[in-house]
Amino acid sequence: xxxxxxxxxxPQENEMERxxxxxxxxxxxxxxxxxxxxxxxxxxxxxxxxxTGEPGTFERKHWDxxxxxxxxxxxxxxxxxxxVGVNISTVHGEFSDKFRKEIPGADKSPAFWAxxxxxxxxxxxxxxxxxxxxxxxxxxxxxxxxxxxxGRFWFGGGADLTPMxxxxxxxxxxxxxxxxxCDKHGEGYYEKYKKWCDDYFFLPHRGEPRGIGGIxxxxxxxxxxxxxxxxxxxxxxxxxxxxxxxxxxxxxxxxTDEDREAQKIKRGRYVEFNLLFDRGTKFGLMTGGNTExxxxxxxxxxxxx
Amino acid sequence: xxxxxxxxxxPQENEMERxxxxxxxxxxxxxxxxxxxxxxxxxxxxxxxxxTGEPGTFERKHWDxxxxxxxxxxxxxxxxxxxVGVNISTVHGEFSDKFRKEIPGADKSPAFWAxxxxxxxxxxxxxxxxxxxxxxxxxxxxxxxxxxxxGRFWFGGGADLTPMxxxxxxxxxxxxxxxxxCDKHGEGYYEKYKKWCDDYFFLPHRGEPRGIGGIxxxxxxxxxxxxxxxxxxxxxxxxxxxxxxxxxxxxxxxxTDEDREAQKIKRGRYVEFNLLFDRGTKFGLMTGGNTExxxxxxxxxxxxx
Numbered sequence: 001x002x003x004x005x006x007x008x009x010x011p012q013e014n015e016m017e018r019x020x021x022x023x024x025x026x027x028x029x030x031x032x033x034x035x036x037x038x039x040x041x042x043x044x045x046x047x048x049x050x051x052t053g054e055p056g057t058f059e060r061k062h063w064d065x066x067x068x069x070x071x072x073x074x075x076x077x078x079x080x081x082x083x084v085g086v087n088i089s090t091v092h093g094e095f096s097d098k099f100r101k102e103i104p105g106a107d108k109s110p111a112f113w114a115x116x117x118x119x120x121x122x123x124x125x126x127x128x129x130x131x132x133x134x135x136x137x138x139x140x141x142x143x144x145x146x147x148x149x150x151g152r153f154w155f156g157g158g159a160d161l162t163p164m165x166x167x168x169x170x171x172x173x174x175x176x177x178x179x180x181x182c183d184k185h186g187e188g189y190y191e192k193y194k195k196w197c198d199d200y201f202f203l204p205h206r207g208e209p210r211g212i213g214g215i216x217x218x219x220x221x222x223x224x225x226x227x228x229x230x231x232x233x234x235x236x237x238x239x240x241x242x243x244x245x246x247x248x249x250x251x252x253x254x255x256t257d258e259d260r261e262a263q264k265i266k267r268g269r270y271v272e273f274n275l276l277f278d279r280g281t282k283f284g285l286m287t288g289g290n291t292e293x294x295x296x297x298x299x300x301x302x303x304x305x
Numbered sequence: 306x307x308x309x310x311x312x313x314x315x316p317q318e319n320e321m322e323r324x325x326x327x328x329x330x331x332x333x334x335x336x337x338x339x340x341x342x343x344x345x346x347x348x349x350x351x352x353x354x355x356x357t358g359e360p361g362t363f364e365r366k367h368w369d370x371x372x373x374x375x376x377x378x379x380x381x382x383x384x385x386x387x388x389v390g391v392n393i394s395t396v397h398g399e400f401s402d403k404f405r406k407e408i409p410g411a412d413k414s415p416a417f418w419a420x421x422x423x424x425x426x427x428x429x430x431x432x433x434x435x436x437x438x439x440x441x442x443x444x445x446x447x448x449x450x451x452x453x454x455x456g457r458f459w460f461g462g463g464a465d466l467t468p469m470x471x472x473x474x475x476x477x478x479x480x481x482x483x484x485x486x487c488d489k490h491g492e493g494y495y496e497k498y499k500k501w502c503d504d505y506f507f508l509p510h511r512g513e514p515r516g517i518g519g520i521x522x523x524x525x526x527x528x529x530x531x532x533x534x535x536x537x538x539x540x541x542x543x544x545x546x547x548x549x550x551x552x553x554x555x556x557x558x559x560x561t562d563e564d565r566e567a568q569k570i571k572r573g574r575y576v577e578f579n580l581l582f583d584r585g586t587k588f589g590l591m592t593g594g595n596t597e598x599x600x601x602x603x604x605x606x607x608x609x610x
Contacts, residue, residue, distance in 0.1 A: 205596040268603065275580035291510040298573065298609035305382070305605055
C-alpha cells in the first residue's frame with residue numbers, strides 16, 4: 001500500500017513551504033486544464049440544435065481576503081454548461097473561537113493555511129448529470145513542525161455526480177473511474193471513500209441521497225506527503241477525464257419541458273444540501289470567505305413547486 | 306403596561322391544559338381567517354389581465370408526527386399568490402440531547418409541547434412583497450408546575466415583509482400597523498421587537514437584510530399568560546388586516562421580465578436565509594418535523610444566475 005510505510009519525521013519549515021507551494025500550483029494547473037476541457041465541450045455542443053447562441057467562455061475574477069490570501073473564481077454561463085463555477089483559493093489566517101472546536105489540531109493553535117479547488121457544474125440538458133469536485137490541502141498551526149501538539153496537515157476532497165434521472169450507465173462509469181483511481185493509491189481507499197461519500201451527500205430530512213455519490217475523503221495524512229499529494233492529484237485527473245466523457249455521451253439527447261421541470265426540482269434538493277449541510281459552504285462562510293465564490297455552487301434556477 | 310403586574314403562581318395542571326387548548330384553537334381559527342382573506346384576494350385578481358386562469362384555492366393536508374401530535378398544511382398555488390403555505394401544528398415529545406442545550410428550561414426536562422401557525426407567501430407580481438408570519442406557544446417540561454426548575458412556557462413569533470424592490474409605502478404601512486399593535490400591549494414592545502426582527506432577518510454573508518423587517522419576539526412570558534396570549538392574538542390579527550391591504554394596493558401594477566428576474570434573484574436570498582439561519586426551519590428539522598410543511602416556505606422558483 002502506497003502512502004504508508006515511510007514514516008517521515010516532522011517536516012522542516014522550508015519543506016512545509018515547498019509543500020504548500022506545490023499543492024497550490026497543482027490546484028491552479030488543474031483549474032486551467034478543467035476549464036479548457038469544459039470550454040471545448042461548450043464549443044462542440046454547437047453541433048446540436050438544442051444548444052443555441054455562441055459558446056460560453058470562462059470569466060475569471062480575482063478576489064482578496066482581508067485576513068490573508070485570496071482566490072480566483074472562473075465562471076461560465078453557456079449553452080451546454082448552463083452555469084459552472086471553478087474556484088481556486090489559497091487563504092490563511094486564524095479560525096474563530098467557535099470554529100476552532102470543530103477542527104483537529106486547532107485547539108493548540110488557531111492559525112490555518114488552506115489551498116484548494118472547488119467546482120460545481122449545472123447543465124442545460126437535464127439528461128447530463130450535475131457534478132461537484134473539490135480537493136484541498138490544509139495546514140493547521142505550524143503543521144506539526146514542533147511536534148504533534150503544534151498542528152496538523154492533511155488533504156481532503158472528492159467528487160460526486162448528480163444525475164437528474166436514474167442513469168445507471170453514468171453511475172457505473174463514474175464509480176469505476178474512481179475505483180481505478182483509488183486502487184492505485186491505497187488498499188481500501190475506494191470502499192472507505194465511496195461509503196464516506198454516500199454517508200455525507202445524504203439529505204436526512206428527505207430520506208434521499210443528493211446524487212449517486214462518488215468519493216469523499218478528509219484528514220488524509222498517511223505519513224507520506226508525496227503519496228497523499230499524488231492521490232489528490234489523481235482524483236483531480238480522474239475527474240478531468242471522466243466527467244467530460246459522461247457529459248459528451250449525453251450531449252445529443254433531447255429533452256422535454258417536463259424533463260426540465262424535474263431538473264429544477266432536483267436542483268432545489270441540491271440547494272437544500274449545500275445550505276443545510278455542506279461543510280465547505282459552512283467552512284467558507286464561517287471563515288469569512290468570499291460569498292460569491294462559495295455560493296457559486298448554487299444552481300442558476302431551482303424550483304420548489 | 307399590560308401583561309405585567311399580576312404575577313400568577315405556578316399554573317395548575319388543568320390550567321396549563323386549558324392554555325394549550327386555547328392557544329391551539331386560536332392558531333386554527335387564525336389559519337381559517339387568513340386562508341379566507343387570501344382566497345378572496347386570489348378571486349379579486351381576476352379583474353386584471355395579468356392574472357390568468359382560474360383562481361387558486363387552498364389545498365389542505367393533514368400529517369401526523371410519529372413522536373406525537375401533527376399538523377395541517379394549507380397550500381395555494383394560484384395566479385396572484387404564486388405559492389403560499391399556511392401551516393398549523395401542535396406537537397409534543399422530547400428534545401434530542403443535542404437540541405436541549407439550546408432551549409431554555411430543557412436542561413431539566415426534555416419534554417416539550419408546541420403549537421403554532423406559520424405562513425410564507427410568494428407572489429406572482431414582483432411588485433407585491435413576499436411575507437412571513439409565525440406565532441407559537443411553547444411549553445417545556447411541565448411548564449413550571451413544580452417550580453422554576455421543572456420547565457417553562459412562552460410565546461414567540463412575528464411577521465416580516467420582503468419587497469422585491471424598494472417600497473417605502475409598503476414598509477411604512479407594515480411598520481405602522483405593528484407599532485400600533487405592540488403599543489397596545491407593552492411599553493417598549495415595538496422598539497424591542499422591531500430591532501430583534503432587524504437583527505434576526507439579516508444575511509451576514511451578503512451584508513444585507515432579508516427584507517424590510519417587521520417584528521420578532523420570543524420567550525415572551527411576562528407572568529400574565531392572558532396578556533401574552535392577547536398580544537400574540539393581536540399580532541395575528543394585525544397581519545391578517547395589513548398584508549392583504551398592502552397586496553391589494555399593488556395588484557394592478559404591471560411588471561416586466563426584468564422585474565420578474567429580479568424577483569427570482571431576491572427569492573434566492575430568501576432561500577439562503579431560511580436554510581442557513583432560520584431557527585424555525587432548524588427547530589423543525591431537528592425535532593423530526595414534517596419536511597414538506599417546514600420547507601413549504603421555499604419559493605416556487607428562485608435564481609442564482
